[in-house]
Amino acid sequence: MAKILMKGNEAVAEAAIRSGCRLYFAYPITPQSELIEYMARMMPKVNGTFLQAESEVSAINMVYGAAGCGKRVMTSSSSPGISLKMEGISYIAGAQLPAVIVNVQRGGPGLGDIQPAQGDYFQATKGGGHGDYRLIVMAPASVQEFADMASEAFDLADKYRNPVMILADGMLGQMMEPVEFKPAKTDEEIADMWRQHDSWCICPNEDGDKKHHHEINSLEIDPQVLEKHVNNIYKKYAEIEKNELHFEEYNLSDDNEILCVAWGTASRVVKSAINELTKTGKSVGLIRPINVWPYPYEAIAKAIGPKVKKVYVFELNTGQMLDDVKIAVKGKVPVDFWGKVGGIVFTPAEIKEKLEACF
Amino acid sequence: MEKIAYRPESLTKTPFTYCPGCLHGIAHRLIAEAIEEQGLTNKMTGVAPVGCSVFAYKFFNFDMAQAAHGRAPAVATGMKRSRPDMHVFTYQGDGDLAAIGTAEIVHAANRGERISVFFVNNAIYGMTGGQMAPTTLPEMKTTTSPYGRKTDDIGFPIRVSELLATLVAPYYIERVSLLSPTDIIKAKKVVSKAIQYNKEGRGFTFVELISTCPTNWGLDPIKSRDWAKDNMLPFFKPGCFRDKGEGVE
Amino acid sequence: MTTELICAGFGGQGVLTIGKFLAKAGMKEGKNVSWLPSYGPEMRGGTANVSTVVSDEAIASPIVSFPDILVALNQPSIDKFAASIRAGGILIYNSDMCPHGCKREDISIIKAPMVEIAKEIGNQMVLNMLAIGIIIGKTDIIRYETMEDDLTSFMKSKNPELLELNLKAIKRGIEIGKQ
Structure with a gap:
């Protein structure tokens, strides 16, 4: 097409x-x-x-x-x-x-x-x-x-x-x-x-053995039952955390001196800045979480190359994903943050300036 | 031997959990009988509210949903729109429908959603322990109107049937009471009519059922009915406000 | 190669359309493109602007801070964006509505009385096609044929007369751009 x-x-x-x-x-x-x-x-x-x-x-x-x-x-x-x-x-x-x-x-x-x-x-x-x-x-x-x-x-x-x-x-x-x-x-x-959903969803009924009583419901008044219900949901979430990690690696190499982490729109601006810096011989990598839950903690930890002296988080907020990056980095290297709020999108030039100051 | 009294197939075997003297059981039964009589049990589905009838999803013997407080008409809209081949009703109390869910009921009615709404009005919040409802009568004492409902402070009770009857789209709106055997026989006819119109896909049908709350009113069941007859019915007058099938506009 | 443009003017002057046709033509020529408008209350009568990027490479940021080309249809657009044009870049402006012009000497400046020319061609609405023509005449980011094919595909049966006027405006723009 x-x-x-x-x-x-x-x-x-x-x-x-x-x-x-x-x-x-x-x-x-x-x-x-x-x-x-x-x-x-x-x-x-x-x-x-x-x-x-x-x-x-x-x-x-x-x-x-x-x-x-x-x-x-x-x-x-x-x-x-x-x-x-x-x-x-x-x-x-x-x-x-x-x-x-x-x-x-x-x-x-x-x-x-x-x-x-x-x-x-x-x-x-x-x-x-x-x-x-x-x-x-x-x-x-x-x-x-x-x-x-x-x-x-x-x-x-x-x-x-x-x-x-x-x-x-x-x-x-x-x-x-x-x-x-x-x-x-x-x-x-x-x-x-x-x-495929007929086994649990609201659908027309039949008589006899095939008769069903499906309940679309989030209420479990008995604490023991609710506990079991929530635990079951969390088993599902554990599966999701295993199966659905999704991220992009951009310009990652052993030469990286800075590792950036950014998501969505912010990541595009960071990429532009990285491209500019690459032209001047400065090596910066980027991890872009594509799914932000589940979060690619391990991928970020692994992306910290031997020369990386700082992980830099850029977001269009006051530092919300920053917490997740800190969890991933586990204090191995300093984590810095810069963001813009108010609905203002930072420019490649601004990101470039922030990154250049690290070299 | 002819069996003249039996549990409708459209009710599960789960025993009702309502207080002694509560009329929810009667309301459930009337709806279940009407559904069964019209052969709709296998094509029916309903939405339970938040309130005393929160467990209604356990009592009806077909697929049921349980909704967030006040949202049953919106949930029913999603259900009817996705399964037009099924028949959908909501069962809601006065706090659920006339306070937190005012927007949902007004707009579902205004769209003429092809659902039935059974609105049980007992002038109080039952499940949470007897607080003031939007339908609580003037000077009536509740746990959150301990000195009586002051109309200059909190306004008058809302007459939902009359309110909805100002809209063009609703097909059928009627208020009945559950306060005496005669009233219950009349209520059965009205509930059946709503279910029949629903079956025929005519439009939005709404039945208000005047009920009691012996536990939170602090009266025994018989006195509760008498009190409701004397105090609720003069304000919430039974009657048909809209019946497009019978030319009542 | 990557070309970054900003088109700016009063809401209703068709600046968003200029960017859209450029992006669409670039896409049809197999390039990567992006089109990012200003949006919100400004679009009704205030200044509207759109960032358009046409590139042989994947486009990282669609936000244009330093345009290679600025198309300014009114003076506030020059005042707001002309200073950020890259050295060696291009400013194309509508001299009918930009009385003070632009004083920069490190960029090429093409000025044309676009409203007058559009009226002369027969319809003020073709002003945006005139601007696209100037860009085609001055640069090689997109080809005339691509524009002709695109416009023909949706205008020929619906409004053949307007199609002719549009093509005429592009050609006239190309002449101006080449001067």
């Missing part, structure tokens, strides 16, 4: 539909409006459901209902809206339902602004909603990756029966880049995927 020049917001929506997403519930918010608008245009063309909900809270609960029926369902929003969805996300995780949530992050806290930011890292990777649960969190750095992650996210959500978040930002949502889509799943393939 030929490449199409497309905004990230539209590309992820198109990819979701191609992956068999047939229900989408959301509430308008900048800078993800193109996503909800694309779904409004395209869902009717595939006999899917598009519904503009009365609130973010309702949208995520509609997702809970549809996911409980075993269908591929998605919602999207931007930071303040994601905060409102957190209650529902906790329920979806507790009830072990597959669902995909896209967060096109903007500046915060509060109403913040509408420019790109990475201030929802803690919320996405460390909780956000109440209780012991985890989201699989994927962090794209290009429009192509944003689109590719839609289908991966649905596959992972189905595989582990757990909500998956794609943690993008305003830049990835608004930016156009060439994107190539995978072939769309056929109606038969989609029907097959749905039927």
Whole structure:
């Protein structure tokens, strides 16, 4: 298929539909409006459901209902809206339902602004909603990756029966880049995927031995039962931590004097700075976590080459992934951080200056 | 020998866990009977709320979901939209539906979601121990209105059926009481009608059931019913507010 | 080779479209491209700008801090971005709306009364194609034929007259760019 020049917001929506997403519930918010608008245009063309909900809270609960029926369902929003969805996300995780949530992050806290930011890292990777649960969190750095992650996210959500978040930002949502889509799943393939959930989801019943009573539920009033339930979910998370580590190594070599760690949009700017420094003979490597939960702690530890004198973390926040990098580095070398907030994206020149000062 | 009383197949064998004298059991039974009578047991699904009927998902003998507080109409929307071949209802109390879930019920009704909502109104929060509800009557004492509900401070009880009847989309809205055998027979007819309209895919159907809470009202079951008759029914008057099937607009 | 552009002007002048057509043409020629707009309230009547990168290599950052080319359709755009043009870079500006121009001497400057020329061609809307023409005339980041194919593919049946005006504007721009 030929490449199409497309905004990230539209590309992820198109990819979701191609992956068999047939229900989408959301509430308008900048800078993800193109996503909800694309779904409004395209869902009717595939006999899917598009519904503009009365609130973010309702949208995520509609997702809970549809996911409980075993269908591929998605919602999207931007930071303040994601905060409102957190209650529902906790329920979806507790009830072990597959669902995909896209967060096109903007500046915060509060109403913040509408420019790109990475201030929802803690919320996405460390909780956000109440209780012991985890989201699989994927962090794209290009429009192509944003689109590719839609289908991966649905596959992972189905595989582990757990909500998956794609943690993008305003830049990835608004930016156009060439994107190539995978072939769309056929109606038969989609029907097959749905039927795989018939053993647990809400579906029509039968009489006699085949009669079922499936409960879509996160309530376990007996502490002993809830303990067992949470422990089972955590066994699943241990599997995810083993199987779903995903990261990119960029310019890693034994000559690296600095190792950078950056994710999403920030990583692209860092790459530009590294390219510039390479021209002047300064060796800097980069680890880019592609999934930010589970987190590639070991990969970061291994990437610290013999000459590395500092690990430098760059984020569009005040240092949220920084904690994870420190856990990975275990004090072996100093860890430094520089970030921008307020929805301002740092420039390659600024990163280059920060890195040059280390040599 | 003809069997004239039996447990409907659309209820599981799990015993109800409600307080003595509570009317939730009757409400459950009416819904279950209506579902069974119309041959819908295998195509039915429902959403339990947060409140005393939080365990309703255990009692109905088909697939059920349990929703976050107030969100049942949104969850039911997602379910109905993804499985249009199934019939969906929510079962909600007054705190769930008329306080924390006001937006969800109003908008589900306004969209004309093809679901049935059974709204049990007993003017109090039962599960959490008798706090003031949006339907608590003026001067009524609860644990969070210990000096009586002061309407100049916290407003008047919300008449949800009347409120929803201002919307264009709902197909059927009726308020009935569960306070006497005669009322229960009438309630059964209304519940059956809602389920029938649901079966026929006519639109949004809403049944408000006036109920009691002997435990938190501090009255025995009989006195509770008398109190509700004297105090609730004058404010929450039974009646049909919308029935497009019968030309009531 | 990597070319980084900023197109800037008043919202509604079509600056985002200039960047979009350049990016699309670059993509059709097999290059890597990115298009990153300013967004938000500024887009309604204020200044709008878009960063476009066309490159033979993978594009690391789509954010353009030091453009090789600045297309400025109004004076505030020159005031905001001209100082950051790389030495040896290009400034293309609309002299109809940039009364003070630009004083830099280490860059090539192409000025043209774009609004007037567009009106002369027959429709003020073709101003953006005129700007693209100037870029094609001055540089080799994209080819005229790619633009012609692209515009033809979606305009020929719907609005053949506007297609002709657009192609005319690009050609006129190329002449200006070559001078």
